Amino acid sequence: MSDTSIAPLRRPKAYSDESFLKSSDARTLRILAEYLEPQARFRREKVQDTVAFFGSARIREDGSLAKYYEASRELAKRITEWSNALPEDGRRFVICSGGGPGIMEAANRGASEAGGKSIGLNISLPFEQSPNPYISDELNFEFHYFFMRKLWFAYLAKAIVIFPGGFGTMDEMFELLTLVQTHKLRKHMVVVLYGSDFWKEVINFDALAKHGMISPGDLALFHWAEDVDTAFNHVVNGLTEYYLDADKQNRQPFPGAHPFGE
Numbered sequence: 232m233s234d235t236s237i238a239p240l241r242r243p244k245a246y247s248d249e250s251f252l253k254s255s256d257a258r259t260l261r262i263l264a265e266y267l268e269p270q271a272r273f274r275r276e277k278v279q280d281t282v283a284f285f286g287s288a289r290i291r292e293d294g295s296l297a298k299y300y301e302a303s304r305e306l307a308k309r310i311t312e313w314s315n316a317l318p319e320d321g322r323r324f325v326i327c328s329g330g331g332p333g334i335m336e337a338a339n340r341g342a343s344e345a346g347g348k349s350i351g352l353n354i355s356l357p358f359e360q361s362p363n364p365y366i367s368d369e370l371n372f373e374f375h376y377f378f379m380r381k382l383w384f385a386y387l388a389k390a391i392v393i394f395p396g397g398f399g400t401m402d403e404m405f406e407l408l409t410l411v412q413t414h415k416l417r418k419h420m421v422v423v424l425y426g427s428d429f430w431k432e433v434i435n436f437d438a439l440a441k442h443g444m445i446s447p448g449d450l451a452l453f454h455w456a457e458d459v460d461t462a463f464n465h466v467v468n469g470l471t472e473y474y475l476d477a478d479k480q481n482r483q484p485f486p487g488a489h490p491f492g493e
Contacts, residue, residue, distance in 0.1 A: 265379035281327035281387040285403045286334025286394030300337045305459045307341030334394045339365035390421035390466045395429040421469030422453035
């Protein structure tokens with residue numbers, strides 16, 4: 232006969248069972264966590280929307296392409312100074328980067344130098360990517376899933392600035408351009424490509440239109456900028472027209488304009 236006086240050991244609850252949470256069976260929960268946890272923090276910090284900076288992690292402050300690092304830093308600083316002066320209750324047009332070194336670091340650094348908060352959407356990688364020191368602590372995120380990280384880039388951004396970069400930068404750029412082109416983003420997105428010498432050498436946009444791979448009108452989905460003044464004007468003018476002026480007239484520029492409106 233078994234000894235019924237010994238109570239069986241309690242198993243941990245499923246939500247505190249680390250071995251389960253890290254298993255393939257719990258993948259959906261991990262994906263959902265990368266949506267809900269950032270959402271909670273953005274709400275707590277009153278972040279309404281962002282200006283996202285994309286560009287290479289390999290561009291350094293003292294390297295051969297340092298001019299792009301300095302341009303990212305200065306542009307982020309100026310946008311943050313402009314945003315900080317807006318008479319808004321929440322935080323508008325917060326600088327957001329991929330959280331790593333290079334162009335991303337420069338963007339967070341510029342925002343920090345302007346006295347503003349900035350976001351880092353970091354991704355766990357075996358090389359290159361580690362959080363830069365200029366991200367605001369409360370807005371420093373660490374993602375496992377690329378697609379959840381890109382969701383937060385797209386969901387909150389009202390403008391994006393794309394500096395020279397490699398596969399990762401192009402992946403982010405073309406995904407967002409596709410969303411704009413196909414009207415899957417239910418908002419106006421200001422898109423600025425910085426450095427036409429680089430971009431026109433590595434991607435022949437005109438050839439895409441010439442061969443019918445995109446419509447000629449698709450070339451108007453983005454602006455070119457060769458200097459910080461031009462990039463700043465494109466971003467600020469677009470955000471003012473599509474969002475600030477629309478707010479003053481008590482109308483939303485697109486359905487579900489608030490990032491958590493639906």
